[in-house]
Amino acid sequence: MSTEELDAQALAEACAEMLWRDDMATKKLGMKIEKIAPGQANLSMTVTSDMANGHGSCHGGFMFALADSAFAFSCNTYNQRAVAQHCTISYLAPAFAGDKLLACGKEVSRSGRNGIYDIRISNEKGDAIAEFRGYSRTVSGTLLGENNDSQ
Amino acid sequence: MSTEELDAQALAEACAEMLWRDDMATKKLGMKIEKIAPGQANLSMTVTSDMANGHGSCHGGFMFALADSAFAFSCNTYNQRAVAQHCTISYLAPAFAGDKLLACGKEVSRSGRNGIYDIRISNEKGDAIAEFRGYSRTVSGTLLGENNDSQ
Amino acid sequence: MSTEELDAQALAEACAEMLWRDDMATKKLGMKIEKIAPGQANLSMTVTSDMANGHGSCHGGFMFALADSAFAFSCNTYNQRAVAQHCTISYLAPAFAGDKLLACGKEVSRSGRNGIYDIRISNEKGDAIAEFRGYSRTVSGTLLGENNDSQ
Amino acid sequence: MSTEELDAQALAEACAEMLWRDDMATKKLGMKIEKIAPGQANLSMTVTSDMANGHGSCHGGFMFALADSAFAFSCNTYNQRAVAQHCTISYLAPAFAGDKLLACGKEVSRSGRNGIYDIRISNEKGDAIAEFRGYSRTVSGTLLGENNDSQ
Numbered sequence: 001m002s003t004e005e006l007d008a009q010a011l012a013e014a015c016a017e018m019l020w021r022d023d024m025a026t027k028k029l030g031m032k033i034e035k036i037a038p039g040q041a042n043l044s045m046t047v048t049s050d051m052a053n054g055h056g057s058c059h060g061g062f063m064f065a066l067a068d069s070a071f072a073f074s075c076n077t078y079n080q081r082a083v084a085q086h087c088t089i090s091y092l093a094p095a096f097a098g099d100k101l102l103a104c105g106k107e108v109s110r111s112g113r114n115g116i117y118d119i120r121i122s123n124e125k126g127d128a129i130a131e132f133r134g135y136s137r138t139v140s141g142t143l144l145g146e147n148n149d150s151q
Numbered sequence: 152m153s154t155e156e157l158d159a160q161a162l163a164e165a166c167a168e169m170l171w172r173d174d175m176a177t178k179k180l181g182m183k184i185e186k187i188a189p190g191q192a193n194l195s196m197t198v199t200s201d202m203a204n205g206h207g208s209c210h211g212g213f214m215f216a217l218a219d220s221a222f223a224f225s226c227n228t229y230n231q232r233a234v235a236q237h238c239t240i241s242y243l244a245p246a247f248a249g250d251k252l253l254a255c256g257k258e259v260s261r262s263g264r265n266g267i268y269d270i271r272i273s274n275e276k277g278d279a280i281a282e283f284r285g286y287s288r289t290v291s292g293t294l295l296g297e298n299n300d301s302q
Numbered sequence: 303m304s305t306e307e308l309d310a311q312a313l314a315e316a317c318a319e320m321l322w323r324d325d326m327a328t329k330k331l332g333m334k335i336e337k338i339a340p341g342q343a344n345l346s347m348t349v350t351s352d353m354a355n356g357h358g359s360c361h362g363g364f365m366f367a368l369a370d371s372a373f374a375f376s377c378n379t380y381n382q383r384a385v386a387q388h389c390t391i392s393y394l395a396p397a398f399a400g401d402k403l404l405a406c407g408k409e410v411s412r413s414g415r416n417g418i419y420d421i422r423i424s425n426e427k428g429d430a431i432a433e434f435r436g437y438s439r440t441v442s443g444t445l446l447g448e449n450n451d452s453q
Numbered sequence: 454m455s456t457e458e459l460d461a462q463a464l465a466e467a468c469a470e471m472l473w474r475d476d477m478a479t480k481k482l483g484m485k486i487e488k489i490a491p492g493q494a495n496l497s498m499t500v501t502s503d504m505a506n507g508h509g510s511c512h513g514g515f516m517f518a519l520a521d522s523a524f525a526f527s528c529n530t531y532n533q534r535a536v537a538q539h540c541t542i543s544y545l546a547p548a549f550a551g552d553k554l555l556a557c558g559k560e561v562s563r564s565g566r567n568g569i570y571d572i573r574i575s576n577e578k579g580d581a582i583a584e585f586r587g588y589s590r591t592v593s594g595t596l597l598g599e600n601n602d603s604q
């Protein structure tokens with residue numbers, strides 16, 4: 001790994017740590033960060049019985065929340081605050097209480113202040129559960145140290 | 152209100168009651184059904200401190216969950232089980248702990264087994280917080296009485 | 303109609319005229335502007351045999367083009383240049399050669415530099431053919447007179 | 454290449470040939486098939502002056518049409534007729550008259566009758582111009598030989 005890659009990796013990890021510190025929602029939902037790299041974040045979450053909807057499977061909101069967190073951690077790895085503008089999710093198969101879900105985020109494109117990230121959610125058997133695409137936009141402020149950018 | 156409209160309204164309400172009964176997720180998030188009509192459902196939810204993300208505002212997953220529930224209750228008003236296939240959400244303004252959010256769902260189109268529903272989330276001041284569009288598909292089974300449709 | 307509404311209407315029409323002047327694509331596809339108002343544009347187009355795809359119906363690209371033009375004319379009615387960032391289209395029913403399609407655009411939200419516009423395409427019988435949602439963003443420059451805004 | 458892969462490749466090519474034969478729209482827009490494989494299709498198109506919009510760049514409808522054709526050829530490589538249900542496109546950079554655009558389609562997921570395909574459009578310099586995601590659904594009928602499936 002080159003010095004530059006190492007720095008990018010260290011920066012990504014420091015950003016994730018900072019984001020995690022204040023993210024009550026992600027913690028309370030029982031998510032765990034499994035991997036962080038520049039433009040990439042894998043998060044896991046176990047479906048609880050409280051997450052069941054009226055059809056008996058995991059409410060889309062919780063699958064979305066898992067993907068959305070993986071998206072947020074993916075697009076905030078460059079020490080430039082980025083927020084979600086627009087997100088899409090497609091449900092491929094249901095998830096049930098007890099399933100341990102893994103959301104793997106990867107960067108599709110980043111140009112100017114706009115980014116596109118794909119997050120796939122799969123279960124422990126490797127079945128694809130949902131495909132999420134998030135569109136981010138950088139805003140003022142850094143994650144580490146002072147906020148010094150104009151919005 | 153004509154008899155047919157009354158029947159459609161009574162059916163919509165009975166479907167909502169049935170869906171609500173088993174929907175732990177929607178209940179646990181503190182949502183309330185504010186209005187039900189054929190193809191329409193308004194749900195409210197107050198943002199709690201547990202719903203804050205790493206930027207200090209309401210995690211997108213909870214805004215999505217509110218819209219998604221309004222969507223589910225909107226598209227399940229005809230006693231034909233319908234599920235989400237694909238959803239999009241656009242964030243217009245942040246929401247904060249203490250905000251009471253209202254999600255108003257309305258039907259855009261319904262043809263064959265496919266439906267499109269728009270849900271707008273606004274806060275108590277009437278500010279638009281998010282715009283959600285959900286694409287549903289009917290599956291086998293009714294909400295009331297026996298399941299008698301083939302998938 | 304109040305003076306302010308009249309001014310907004312006159313401005314919308316002047317913007318549409320300016321946009322139309324240079325829009326070779328929209329003209330060459332045989333589109334016609336049917337209505338212009340602030341945040342709103344209705345455009346029509348007749349499907350030709352050259353627009354058929356490998357399934358014998360109108361290629362999605364031409365339905366999209368019609369909706370996209372209605373979107374562009376809708377979001378450019380305020381004399382502030384706006385461009386498409388992101389668009390979605392859902393096909394509800396096929397269109398065929400000879401069908402005269404009408405795309406009706408309306409504004410869903412406009413806040414800061416971001417706008418959301420819905421465009422419904424229908425045929426002469428009034429059947430819904432497609433639902434399009436466009437997300438716009440204003441950029442530097444006006445449509446009428448000098449360009450005097452910073453990007 | 455294994456026999457099974459070879460067969461899948463031959464089937465994909467035969468399907469593309471059949472689809473191409475009737476696709477007036479794709480031909481008239483000057484598109485060329487650059488590559489076909491199971492679940493994959495690359496198509497190219499040169500932007501003409503007729504494709505310019507009121508902002509002087511390539512009208513989104515033509516970029517969409519290119520991506521949509523790459524999508525259609527990608528999802529119709531299994532000799533099972535598939536149609537677009539829903540598509541999204543994000544514009545990353547403008548394209549201009551004379552630009553030769555390449556749309557590369559790849560399969561993201563395929564389960565039951567539903568498929569998701571990503572198409573990236575880039576120019577000759579390799580700049581990303583647009584990202585498209587298409588959601589397909591199989592319908593009755595095969596591309597080669599008799600139609601023998603129920604819808």
